[in-house]
Amino acid sequence: xxxxxxxxxxxxxxxxxxxxxGLQIYFDSQKCTGVWQCHEVCPAGCWTPDQEKRVAIFxxxxxxxxxxxxxxxxxxxxxxxx
Amino acid sequence: xxxxxxxxxxxxxxxxDRGIQLLTLGRLQxxxxxxxRDYVQEGSRVLEIGCGTGALTRMMAEGGxxxxxxxxxxxxxxxxxRRIKADNLEGRVTLEHMDASLIGERFPARSFDLIVFALxxxxxxxxxxxxxxxxxxxxxxxxxxxxxxxEVIPSNWLARLIFYLxxxxxxxxxxxLTRTSTSALQDVDGLLTGAGFHxxxxxxxxxxxxxxxxxxxxxxxxxMVIPSEGAGEGLHTCCPPSAVRSVRGVPxxxxxxxxxxxxxxxxxxxxxxxxxxLWALFFRILPPYPKVRPGLYAIGRxxxxxxxxxxxxxxxxxxxxxxxxxxxxxxxxxxADSAGINVWxxxxxxxxxxxKVIAALMSSGLGEVVDHHTLILPQLCANGVSGQxxxxxxxxxxxxxxxxxxxxxxxxxxxxxxxxxMRLVHFPLKDRLEMATVVLGFYGLLIxxxxxxxxxHMFWPVCASLVGLSYFYSxxxxxxxxxxxxxxxxxxxxxxxxxxxxxxxLWHPLPTPRLFSWSIGLIGLSVFxxxxxxxxxxxxxxxxxxxxxxxxxxxxxxxLYWLIPIVLGWR
Numbered sequence: 001x002x003x004x005x006x007x008x009x010x011x012x013x014x015x016x017x018x019x020x021x022g023l024q025i026y027f028d029s030q031k032c033t034g035v036w037q038c039h040e041v042c043p044a045g046c047w048t049p050d051q052e053k054r055v056a057i058f059x060x061x062x063x064x065x066x067x068x069x070x071x072x073x074x075x076x077x078x079x080x081x082x
Numbered sequence: 083x084x085x086x087x088x089x090x091x092x093x094x095x096x097x098x099d100r101g102i103q104l105l106t107l108g109r110l111q112x113x114x115x116x117x118x119r120d121y122v123q124e125g126s127r128v129l130e131i132g133c134g135t136g137a138l139t140r141m142m143a144e145g146g147x148x149x150x151x152x153x154x155x156x157x158x159x160x161x162x163x164r165r166i167k168a169d170n171l172e173g174r175v176t177l178e179h180m181d182a183s184l185i186g187e188r189f190p191a192r193s194f195d196l197i198v199f200a201l202x203x204x205x206x207x208x209x210x211x212x213x214x215x216x217x218x219x220x221x222x223x224x225x226x227x228x229x230x231x232x233e234v235i236p237s238n239w240l241a242r243l244i245f246y247l248x249x250x251x252x253x254x255x256x257x258x259l260t261r262t263s264t265s266a267l268q269d270v271d272g273l274l275t276g277a278g279f280h281x282x283x284x285x286x287x288x289x290x291x292x293x294x295x296x297x298x299x300x301x302x303x304x305x306m307v308i309p310s311e312g313a314g315e316g317l318h319t320c321c322p323p324s325a326v327r328s329v330r331g332v333p334x335x336x337x338x339x340x341x342x343x344x345x346x347x348x349x350x351x352x353x354x355x356x357x358x359x360l361w362a363l364f365f366r367i368l369p370p371y372p373k374v375r376p377g378l379y380a381i382g383r384x385x386x387x388x389x390x391x392x393x394x395x396x397x398x399x400x401x402x403x404x405x406x407x408x409x410x411x412x413x414x415x416x417x418a419d420s421a422g423i424n425v426w427x428x429x430x431x432x433x434x435x436x437x438k439v440i441a442a443l444m445s446s447g448l449g450e451v452v453d454h455h456t457l458i459l460p461q462l463c464a465n466g467v468s469g470q471x472x473x474x475x476x477x478x479x480x481x482x483x484x485x486x487x488x489x490x491x492x493x494x495x496x497x498x499x500x501x502x503x504m505r506l507v508h509f510p511l512k513d514r515l516e517m518a519t520v521v522l523g524f525y526g527l528l529i530x531x532x533x534x535x536x537x538x539h540m541f542w543p544v545c546a547s548l549v550g551l552s553y554f555y556s557x558x559x560x561x562x563x564x565x566x567x568x569x570x571x572x573x574x575x576x577x578x579x580x581x582x583x584x585x586x587x588l589w590h591p592l593p594t595p596r597l598f599s600w601s602i603g604l605i606g607l608s609v610f611x612x613x614x615x616x617x618x619x620x621x622x623x624x625x626x627x628x629x630x631x632x633x634x635x636x637x638x639x640x641x642l643y644w645l646i647p648i649v650l651g652w653r
Contacts, residue, residue: 014630021623039505040464040482040500040505041465042505043461043485043505043506044621065620065621066623067430067465069464072465072466073470
């Protein structure tokens with residue numbers, strides 16, 4: 001295994017930083033069964049439970065701090081962050 | 083603290099390898115070769131606990147072993163998987179994502195000829211060490227060996243002094259470079275014999291701080307080893323509650339407590355806690371982090387139906403939890419090993435995971451202390467602790483508690499109903515000032531030490547500007563325009579410049595060249611403050627890209643500082 005050069009490490013780091021900046025939530029409401037773990041764990045208040053339709057709504061995307069809590073806790077894998 | 087710090091805390095498998103190499107000064111490789119040469123034979127059934135990136139795993143498989151390797155980090159495992167595939171060893175190696183505390187339940191009795199721990203046991207809490215070694219007595223075949231390679235703190239005081247003198251800078255350097263750290267064991271002999279092994283030290287390296295032990299089951303015991311029934315038995319042989327000394331800073335009161343409970347936590351302010359608080363106020367992000375021994379504690383006078391609150395083992399985290407709920411509720415507190423990092427950052431950086439919670443749950447014997455099967459986890463660890471995994475692996479139910487410990491009494495009183503406000507992270511003035519101090523403590527040193535060395539006459543002005551800008555920003559940044567910290571540094575620079583020109587106009591007229599130098603300096607510091615403070619705010623995304631822009635802007639300012647005076651003929 002060859003050691004990566006300083007510059008390639010730096011470039012990798014920069015790329016990662018750019019990715020972080022542009023991270024967005026992708027929510028597949030078809031998969032959602034309304035257990036609302038996302039709402040339960042979101043520290044920024046992005047999610048709202050829709051009591052009637054038994055689904056979650058990604059209500060406030062602008063508040064998202066990309067912490068990944070909802071992605072990890074959704075039992076249906078309906079949420080992605082990329 | 084938001085994602086930037088978490089990302090920074092994250093150890094990549096590549097970094098991990100380099101870190102371990104650095105910390106053991108390269109000696110580990112020789113020990114690994116010795117293990118393969120002396121203990122692995124064709125067809126040996128090997129269990130490797132904590133395989134990391136699988137360096138030893140592959141060596142043992144190449145040496146003829148049929149290796150089962152477990153690790154609690156999915157990232158390390160996928161790297162190990164990749165390398166095993168590249169070496170065509172897939173037929174000889176089984177990788178499993180599992181916490182070590184579950185081995186007793188997952189593998190049949192006497193199913194391994196060799197169990198290997200390389201730099202693993204010291205990473206675990208005392209409860210876990212005893213629990214896992216005890217499980218190993220059942221997993222090991224009658225003629226089998228348990229091998230233990232780990233760092234130890236020397237018992238001789240002189241050796242110990244040298245150990246700390248060499249180790250401390252090495253630990254800090256390694257951690258800064260690779261975010262990898264290891265811990266050291268105290269009494270390997272006692273640990274192994276306590277679990278029922280006969281132990282022998284094979285070799286010691288690096289002045290006795292890296293040791294290699296071989297252990298086997300006593301001959302008369304070999305026939306008596308009972309298969310896996312009652313995994314909880316023998317749990318505390320390694321550290322009976324009576325032998326437990328006070329937990330540093332939070333001494334347990336000697337009241338009758340169920341076996342397995344480490345002690346009772348009370349809110350107390352002592353000189354030690356004050357000193358830790360003072361250190362944490364400035365240098366919180368530098369290791370070694372003050373830690374609490376993981377395990378089960380009582381708050382107040384809990385009963386078998388009292389709630390179980392899970393938290394991380396950062397000293398400040400545990401003390402703040404205790405301060406918030408002591409004398410208000412009776413509860414059990416299960417401290418899981420979060421590597422001494424707060425729960426949010428620990429979870430974000432991959433240190434506080436479902437595996438750590440499972441390990442604490444299994445090894446503490448909580449199941450025998452309470453009647454129910456519900457854990458209350460801090461909501462902020464949801465970004466790293468998978469509730470589903472805890473449920474599936476242990477059958478315990480997981481509930482997400484409030485964000486702030488102060489809300490716990492109300493949350494419990496309402497039978498686990500959270501209000502909207504309990505879910506949300508705030509960043510009140512007190513926290514903003516605290517975080518500004520934390521940032522100043524670390525980055526302040528980074529800037530001020532070079533200034534002190536190279537531009538001594540500028541030290542006090544720079545110091546005052548940095549402190550002023552940091553606190554001004556931390557107080558008012560919510561009201562400054564701009565999407566992120568870097569954009570907010572623009573209005574911050576304008577305000578700083580307005581202050582400078584007002585000062586010059588009203589009180590102390592400065593000549594133009596000096597006014598110019600000051601402006602450049604203030605803009606630079608503003609950009610640095612805005613960019614770096616952002617990572618400390620829980621309300622903004624961490625922006626790793628900031629440092630890049632800071633360097634670019636810094637270089638541009640430097641160029642201006644050099645060019646303009648030449649162009650205008652001031653020099």
